[in-house]
Amino acid sequence: MESVLFYIFAAASVAGALLVVFHKNPIASALSLVLTLFSTAVLFIFLLAHFVAAIQILVYAGAIMVLFMFTVMFLNIREESLKFDAQNLPVKLGVLLLILFIFGYFASIGFKKSFSLNHAASLPESFGTVEGVGEVLFKDYLLPFELTSVLIVVAILGVVAIAKRGTD
Amino acid sequence: MDLSELFKSTLLIGPEIALIITGIIVMVVDPLIKGERKRNLFWIALVGLAVGFILNLERFHNGTSAFSGALSLDGFAAYFNLIFIIGAFLATILSKDYIESMNLRIGEYYALIIFSTSGMMILSSAREFMSLFLGFEIMSVSVYVLSGFNRRSVRSAEAGIKYLVLGGFSSAILLYGIALIYGASGTIFLDEIAANFNASNPLYLAGTALILTGFIFKIGAFPLHQWVPDIYEGAPVTVTGFMSVGVKAAAFAILLRVLFEGFSGIEANWMQALWIVSAFTMTIGNLAAIVQTSIKRMLAYSSIAHAGYALVGVVASYGGKELGLSSVMYYLFAYMVMNLGAFGVLAYLSKDGKECETFDDISGIWRRKPLTAIALGIFMFSLAGIPPTIGFFAKYRVFLSAVKAEFFWLAIIGILNSVISAYYYLRVLVYAYMREESVVFPRFKPTSVVALTILTIGTLLLGILPLNSWDLAIKAAGSFLLTFGAK
Amino acid sequence: MLAWIIFAPLIGALINGLVFASGFWKKVLHGDEHSEKRIVSVVGCGVILISAAISSIMFLKLRALDPAERQIIQELFVWIPSGEFQVSYGFLFDSLSCVMALVVTWVSFLIHIYSIGYMHEDHSYSRYFTYLNIFVFFMLILVLGNSFPLMFVGWEGVGLASYLLIGFWYDDPEKAYAGRKAFIVNRIGDFGFILGIFLIFFVFGSASYGEVFKKALDPGFMSNIPGAVITVIALLLFVGAVGKSAQFPLYVWLPDAMAGPTPVSALIHAATMVTAGVYMVARCNIFYSVSPTAQMIVVGIAAFTAFLAATIALTQNDIKKVLAYSTVSQLGYMFMGVGCGAYIAGMFHLVTHAFFKALLFLGSGSVIHALGGEQDIRKMGGLRKFLPVTSLTFLVGTLAISGIPLLSGFFSKDEILGSLYERGFIIAWIAGLITAVLTAFYMMRLYLLTFEGEARASGEVKQLIHESPSSMTLPLIILAVLSVIGGYMGVPEFMGKVVGIHDSNIFEKFLAASILVEEIKHLEHHALGHWTLVVFSIIAAFLGIGLAFYTYIIKPSIPESVAKNPGISSLYQGSYGKWFVDEIYNVLFVRTFVRLANIAALFDMKIIDGAVNGIAKVIGEAAAILRNAQTGILRFYAALMAIGATAILIYIVLSVK
Amino acid sequence: MIVTIEHYLVLSAILFIIGAYGVIIRKNLVIVLMSLELMLNSANLAFVAFSKALGNMTGQVFMIMTLTVAAAEVAVGLALVVAIYTHRGTLDIDVLKMLKG
Secondary structure, three states: OHHHHHHHHHHHHHHHHHHHHHOOOHHHHHHHHHHHHHHHHHHHHHOOOHHHHHHHHHHHHHHHHHHHHHHHHHHOOOHHHHOHHHOOHHHHHHHHHHHHHHHHHHHHHHOOOOOOOOOOOOOOOOOOOHHHHHHHHHHHOHHHHHHHHHHHHHHHHHHHHHHOOOOO | OOHHHHHHHHHHOHHHHHHHHHHHHHHHHHHHOOHHHHHHHHHHHHHHHHHHHHHHHHHHHOOEEEOOOOEEEOHHHHHHHHHHHHHHHHHHHHHHHHHHHHOOOHHHHHHHHHHHHHHHHHHHHEOEHHHHHHHHHHHHHHHHHHHOOOOOOHHHHHHHHHHHHHHHHHHHHHHHHHHHHHHHHOOOEHHHHHHHOOOOOHHHHHHHHHHHHHHHHHHOOOOOOOHHHHHHHHOOHHHHHHHHHHHHHHHHHHHHHHHHHHOHHHHHHHHHHHHHHHHHHHHHHHHHHHOOOEHHHHHHHHHHHHHHHHHHHHHHOOOOHHHHHHHHHHHHHHHHHHHHHHHHHHHHOOEOOEOOOEOHHHOOHHHHOHHHHHHHHHHHHHHHOOOOOHHHHHHHHHHHHHHHOOOHHHHHHHHHHHHHHHHHHHHHHHHHHHOOOOOOOOOOOHHHHHHHHHHHHHHHHHHHOOOOHHHHHHHHHHHHHHHOOOO | OHHHHHHHHHHHHHHHHHHHHOOHHHHHOOOOHHHHHHHHHHHHHHHHHHHHHHHHHHHHHHHHOOHHHOEEEEEEEEEEOOHHHOEEEEEEEEHHHHHHHHHHHHHHHHHHHHHHHHOOOOOOHHHHHHHHHHHHHHHHHHHHEOEHHHHHHHHHHHHHHHHHHHOOOOOOHHHHHHHHHHHHHHHHHHHHHHHHHHHHHHHHOOOEHHHHHHHHHOHHHHOOOOHHHHHHHHHHHHHHHHHHOOOOOOOOHHHHHHHOOHHHHHHHHHHOHHHHHHHHHHHOHHHHHOOHHHHHHHHHHHHHHHHHHHHHHOOOOEHHHHHHHHHHHHHHHHHHHHHOOOHHHHHHHHHHHHHHHHHHHHHHHHHHHHOOOOOEHHHOOOHHHOOHHHHHHHHHHHHHHHOOOOOHHHHHHHHHHHHHHHOOOHHHHHHHHHHHHHHHHHHHHHHHHHHOOOOOOOHHHHHHOOOOOHHHHHHHHHHHHHHHHHHHHHOOHHHHHHHOOOOOOHHHHHHHHHOOOOOOOOOOOOOOOHHHHHHHHHHHHHHHHHHHHHHHHHOOOHHHHHHHOHHHHHHHHHHHOHHHHHHHHHHHHHHHHHHHHOOOHHHHOOOOOHHHHHHHHHHHHHHHHHHHHOOOOHHHHHHHHHHHHHHHHHHHHHHOO | OOOOHHHHHHHHHHHHHHHHHHHHHOOEHHHHHHHHHHHHHHHHHHHHHHHHHHOOOHHHHHHHHHHHHHHHHHHHHHHHHHHHHHHHOOOEHHHOOOOOO
């Protein structure tokens, strides 16, 4: 059962990603990206990362995608400027497949020694919950957490500097 | 981590906090004051950087770590912080006249310079990938914005978006590498990664390669150097000066720390890769610099070449760690002084919204502004590595450590390159000294002159009398090795 | 005190540069040009006089010391402070550097004085003196520094000053180009030199003369080092010397460097800077003495250079070009001397050459000055009656360089030729003798065409001809006197005995302390005796002079018929065209490199000038390729980056076994 | 067939390459930024997958950090896109070649 669901959502995320890359209309691309992000969130749940999955949907698929949509709408791109990527789709897809093939080939050379993960014997009880993640976040990784605030300040400042009109 | 430890750790990162607070003050005060008075933000920025500088000095004496080992506040970090803070300080002074004459937004500019510096400082001491990545991004996002800071210039906006896209691309590669390393070792702390390192596990190798790629991008070295000239040319010239010295040095700091501490298990392999990278970087940077018609772009290519010279020192560390590392660190310091000076002269000669960037813009400055011409000459000689300047001294150290480590061919390629490089640096001087002036030069700008004087004297004096600047690099390299017990 | 020899010119340069050349005097102090020139002359010449005086005092001090301990070392402070690689600012005043310092300071002083008259009309007078002082400063660092890095500082510094002075009249693009050519060719030499220094560092673990030479003399230490390493060091250093001292194949820059003001040619491109390579070889005598291969190569290149340059000088019509090729040729003699192990003989020729070549250049400057800038000897002639002092002193210089007995050039050249023979470099000896004939011939030709015969200058020019001011003639006279008597400090003992001087060859005795390897004293068994060798030299000198007289005075029709003779004219054209070395370099580089880079570029290539252009073109082609890769298109960069990232990934993954 | 961590890794690698491919082939700046998001998202997937395999939650925390970074980059990126659009009236990145050579 799980494997069927995995393949469904994995296929959905790959399909979404391909549509992002190959669809000529940015709005359609943005919606496809939502599909990918959402499918990924489902995969997170399979991976027992419930809190992170929720965040993924709230922040990523919600907030960030709204930003994208807003920009696309705001810029009000004309129809003729959408034509450019439409040609040669088969060629481009072919190239992508080729790249994947080459990568796969080299990866199989490099990875011919089967790599080993130190699989955990058992997962902690609070794995993936708000409590568990919160404890790690605020105990072990407090500094990075604080640094994100600086990063966000920088981003806000940057957006203001670039987008605000007037010199004063 | 309990509360008292947290408190202690917070106190220990005083310099970083000082800068972040300064940045926030600048940002908050900016909208509150109007018009001409905004220029006073300059002083707040300087005071903040000075405080950071003083607090940072403490670290040379007592190396320690904070946040359960996430940050290593050792002499190595202190040395790099010195480069960042001095660089930011002088870049700020140089920027004052420039941003006023270009009519850029003052508050955001200073705040971003300072935030970016704080990101670099996190980077120089990070021993844990999460802090590292955030420091990396704080620094990068700030300079993306700074590159596109001149909104009236389409070239600046172009530089900003190019930098952001390519930088984001490299950040994603870096992040993926971190993920692989995390998967292989189960931790993101460098010391534990080194302890678990297993060269037969391909996840480690792929992770190392991807992380290396991310750093090579930020250094601006072959084969990920293509962004450098475009972005350096398009960004406002003071920003170019700042990022060519700050971002590059920060990327080197983190490259050294991650490679030497985290991935020492396959030292021979990445060293070989860096050998090739270094040789190509020097050669490509120098060759392309020769045919440039814009000084700014020429200096951008020269900055690629200099990244190559510094990489020679990294490779030389294979033979003698202390010597090689210290030569890289000293090189970056020297590069900060001379390159900031070179860009400073360009900033100084910009006027009324027009940047000084072509050779014609500096033609004949000797006749109108002899002192500026002398400063430019000294910076060019230093960049070309002609004695007795700091540039010669730094190159001498790097190549000497390469010879000492028996990397003869790399040393020969390096010396050959620096021989070639004299040609295009000299061309600047031919225009400056031997041509008629073709543009009207801007009038005297007292603030920039202060910074240029400091840099000129620094370039010359540290070349003639390096005094303890070299010892400091040795000590810093020693403390770096001590941090992870390699000494 | 020693340091002041060096710092006096620096102070002069600072004053002249910052106060006068920067325009501070005119713009801020509103001083007038006349007083500016006076102050600049006093400062410029004064500081050189100070350092000349100090070096003389130091020389006396040095002589007072016991011969075995004849060196004065002054360490100022540590320059490169790091454990085993420590380098300090230290100055070494031993007999070798003493000789060089005396020559440099006194000849510079005379040329500074001369420049007052020569450059008087020039608008950039203060800039000129600033550069000249900077040059002396770096030259003294080169000569007096006690370590290889410090020598390198001076080495680069004199190159810089030379570059600034060649391109001094920057309004003329050709002259600015000549400066650049000199700089680039010198960088090729510097490349070898600095590699040599690094290798010395690597082998000896130090770079100061004291330690390096101490270890090099220690048989225990040397037994661990393969002889080839020392040969490589010696040859790398010699590459530097080949660039700086204009030997084949890097001599091409020196004739072009004559674009600078004539006193500069005299000082930098004849008397001092170009001899730096000779000084360096003499300084590193140990390396050369233990490596016969290196000696063979040095002597071979030197002999070939001497001969080649002399043949070119035969037919040149530009007075300064003749002297330039003559300088190249004479430098070849010096390298033959130091190369065959006769370091003192080489240094001796360096000193006497400094006198007579400076004299000849200054004399030619006086002629050019008098003729209002004319340099073509076909438009001169008969100047003796207009310029009596110049012509007389010029004649002295000509005879001295030709090796006429009892003048300085005779003793020094003879000593080199003698040493070559005694040490078994027979081919070089023969080449030297032939070159001596050629030298006497072309120098006499130069003198005769310039000063004797009928005046070929145009009428207007003739009106203007005047003897130069005393500031110019005085140095000429002093140098002429030195050219006559300068040889007597090095009279060989076998000659001294004849006239009953006990203490002959004081030069050799003084310098012996600095030559760390015992020179092979005159070998006992050789076919020809001392006097026979001397006679050969004398015959060579007189043969050349006689031929010149015959050709240009007795039968003036000969040159023309020779030039037209089908058999000889190709030789004549070859010599006149400088054997087309510049063109050959061009073709070589064009063919081998550019065709590889871009075949189409061949057709665009204009074969104009020298190897420099060839190399520059090659680099330019490669650079253009790189440049075309920089399309500015973001996607393209991202693709390149992705390829780069993949390459790194594959490299790392596959390289780990 | 049991779904192993390797499955997730392969999926993440495919998403990463598609994202990188998007950056390389697309001319539309907004879509280029979306492709960057894809790359970051694929790294997140790898982090969370490893987190499950290793039984420690560092990977999940890292994913949260990446989220912040992505948000910051997108915000600044879109601001720059707007700036470019006001200058040039297009989102075609191939037009952005004033800086070259």
